[in-house]
Each structure stands twice: as structure tokens, then as C-alpha cells.
Amino acid sequence: MTTSHEELILISGTSTGMGAAAARELARRGFHVLAGVRREADADALRAPGLEPVLLDITDPAQIEAVAHRITTDPAQRPLRAVINNAGTAINAPVELLSMDEWRRQFDVNFFGHVAVTKAVLPALHASSGRVVNISSIGGKVVLPTYGAYGGAKFALEAMSDALRRELAPHGVQVVVVEPGGVRTEMTGHGITRANATIAAMSPAERGRYGGLLQAIINQATAFTASGLPAEAAGRIIADAATVRRPRTRYTVGRDAAVLTRLPRLLPDRILDRVLAADLRPHFPKNYPATA
Incomplete structure (x- = not known):
């Protein structure tokens, strides 16, 4: 097995939050991290020893192809240990x-x-017996009102991850899901x-x-996030999911996630x-007849 400084890890969505924290943690552990960002300004802020920002809008086929080419033509011929699919967006409506x-x-x-x-990147992962880490959410297990689109996408990611894990296991490539709660x-x-903008546009x-x-969802999300884990704690769990020798199929991030995903x-x-x-x-706002 190669040592960490001889391996690449690709992670998307590293401009801020859990992605940035996981990228920095993996670099600290000695991996060469290809840190996907959407803007050059974010790349400049992230660049550091062991951290190589790459432009990666995951909805842009040309940028995806360029990153895959960067991996297969790595000057040091380092294998790809893992891809961490972390990029995301959310709107409540x-x-x-x-x-x-x-x-x-x-x-x-x-x-x-x-x-x-x-x-x-699967050809590179087949060559290295690497790993796919998909960052899901508690919203991939239980969905509150107004989370239909976000939760629907996360449910789909969970299902795809299960299929992919069973397809790739015989070939030595592992698939892991991380389900964060409040972070x-x-x-x-x-x-x-965006939710406030939706309220403003309502008839x-x-x-x-x-x-x-x-408004209740906004208030709940604000409280949920304020009491959540710091991004650095989530980053450490994501880094573990990508690098431990025998990973679990799923990791939760936070006590709330551990409870809610089981309900x-x-x-x-x-x-x-x-x-x-x-x-x-x-x-709910005071005096509102909450029936949800």
C-alpha cells in the first residue's frame, strides 16, 4: 500500500464549510488534495501545501473532463485514493x-x-482500488416540509450509492456515504x-x-445550525471515511443525525x-395556527 503523500484525493465543493475543512484535514494528513472550486478567487484563498485547487463546477462536463485528465496525467504518477462528492446547494420551498x-x-x-x-474518475479508482465517498444528509433519510427538492436529490444519492457499492465491491472499489446533521x-x-426570497415573492x-x-422552517434551520458541529469536526469524519482501512458503509455527523436517520x-x-x-x-411565528 502506498503512503499518503504518494496519493491523490479529489473533493468537490471546497470553497467553504465542510468541503474546505475536509480538504485541509486531508492535506494535513499528508495527501495531495485536488480541491474543487467554482471560482478563481476561491482557489487563491484555499491554495496551500498539499492543497491544489482545481476549477470544478460539477454541472460542467468540460471541467469534469479536465479534472479527470489531471488525475490520469499526474506528473508524479500518484494513484487516486478517493473521490469525495461534496458539492451541494439548497433551497427550501x-x-x-x-x-x-x-x-x-x-x-x-x-x-x-x-x-x-x-x-x-472510476477508471482511476479501478486502477488504484480506491474509494467513492458521497456526502449525503439526514435529508436523504427523513424529509421535512419544504425540503422536497433537496431531500429528493439526497434520497437519489443514497440509492445510487447503494447500487454503486454493490456493483463495485467485487472489483475492490469501496463506496461510503456520509450523512451530516446540523453543521x-x-x-x-x-x-x-433563498427561503426569505420565496416568502417575499408569494401571492x-x-x-x-x-x-x-x-418561516418556521427558517427559524428551525437557524437554531439547528447554531447548535450544530463546527465544520472542522465534520471535515475530520469525512477524512476518516475517505482514508480508514475498513470504512463503514455509512457515517453520520452529529448526534442529531444519528437519531434522525433511524426514525x-x-x-x-x-x-x-x-x-x-x-x-x-x-x-412557527406567534399566534400562527400551526397545523403542519
């Missing part, structure tokens, strides 16, 4: 109000882009900004149906609906 363009955007970034990157990252803040009738619900297996749907509604109820 009721199914009725979310545009079809935004539905497609959610799936392009949170699912199809990861499939495309994985397919592009203090910038993505939650971006999602809250009076839509606001009557969904305004209180969406769908333990509770009937109607009971789970009531549990989630009760947890959301305190976050």
Missing part, C-alpha cells in the same frame, strides 16, 4: 411554489453532478436567504397557505409525521 428550473438545478448539483464526476456552514445561510393566497410554515426505520409514517410536526411547532 413548498413543492407547489418551487419552479421546475429550480427543481432541475437541485438535482443537477446535488445528484447528477456527483454521478458525472464519479463516472469520470455550522455557509450553505445553511444561503438556503435561508397573498400562497402566503396564507405557506408563509408561516416557511424512518422505527416509526410508522403517520407517527413520524406527528413527531416532525411537533418538533417544528415551536418555531
Whole structure:
């Protein structure tokens, strides 16, 4: 087995948050990290010993092809230890109000882009007996109202990961899923900004149906994130998932994730609906008739 400084790891979505933390942790452990970013400014901020930023918009086939070529033509001929599919985006909106363009955007970034990157680097992973690490979410196991598009993409990522794990296991390539709960990252803040924009664009009738619900979701997400793990703690778990000798098939990040990802297996749907509604109820605006 090669030592860490002789191996590459590719990770997408490293501009901020868990991705940046995982990239820095892997570089600290001695790997040469190809850190995917979407903008040159983010590359400049991230560049460090062992950290090589690469432009990687996972919805751009040309950039995916360029990164795959960078791996196969590595000057030091280092094998690819792992690809970590971490890039993501989120917007909270009721199914009725979310545009079809935004539905497609959610799936392009949170699912199809990861499939495309994985397919592009699988030849290198076959050659190295490497690993695929897919960053999912508790939203890939249990979905709150307004998380339909994000959760749908994460459910798809979970299903694809199961299929891929069973396809690749006979050939020595491992597939691991990481399911974070509350983590203090910038993505939650971006999602809250978009949710507020959705509220502002609602018609009076839509606001009557969904305004209180969406405000409760915003309040809950804010509290959930504030009490969550720091990105560095999540980064260490992701780094472990990519590098330990015998990884689990799934890792949760945070106590909340460990609990919530098990609820769908333990509770009937109607009971789970009531549990989630009760947890959301305190976050509704005062005097709002919360019936969610």
C-alpha cells in the first residue's frame, strides 16, 4: 500500500464549510488534495501545501473532463485514493411554489453532478482500488416540509450509492456515504436567504397557505445550525471515511443525525409525521395556527 503523500484525493465543493475543512484535514494528513472550486478567487484563498485547487463546477462536463485528465496525467504518477462528492446547494420551498428550473438545478448539483464526476474518475479508482465517498444528509433519510427538492436529490444519492457499492465491491472499489446533521456552514445561510426570497415573492393566497410554515422552517434551520458541529469536526469524519482501512458503509455527523436517520426505520409514517410536526411547532411565528 502506498503512503499518503504518494496519493491523490479529489473533493468537490471546497470553497467553504465542510468541503474546505475536509480538504485541509486531508492535506494535513499528508495527501495531495485536488480541491474543487467554482471560482478563481476561491482557489487563491484555499491554495496551500498539499492543497491544489482545481476549477470544478460539477454541472460542467468540460471541467469534469479536465479534472479527470489531471488525475490520469499526474506528473508524479500518484494513484487516486478517493473521490469525495461534496458539492451541494439548497433551497427550501413548498413543492407547489418551487419552479421546475429550480427543481432541475437541485438535482443537477446535488445528484447528477456527483454521478458525472464519479463516472469520470472510476477508471482511476479501478486502477488504484480506491474509494467513492458521497456526502449525503439526514435529508436523504427523513424529509421535512419544504425540503422536497433537496431531500429528493439526497434520497437519489443514497440509492445510487447503494447500487454503486454493490456493483463495485467485487472489483475492490469501496463506496461510503456520509450523512451530516446540523453543521455550522455557509450553505445553511444561503438556503435561508433563498427561503426569505420565496416568502417575499408569494401571492397573498400562497402566503396564507405557506408563509408561516416557511418561516418556521427558517427559524428551525437557524437554531439547528447554531447548535450544530463546527465544520472542522465534520471535515475530520469525512477524512476518516475517505482514508480508514475498513470504512463503514455509512457515517453520520452529529448526534442529531444519528437519531434522525433511524426514525424512518422505527416509526410508522403517520407517527413520524406527528413527531416532525411537533418538533417544528415551536418555531412557527406567534399566534400562527400551526397545523403542519
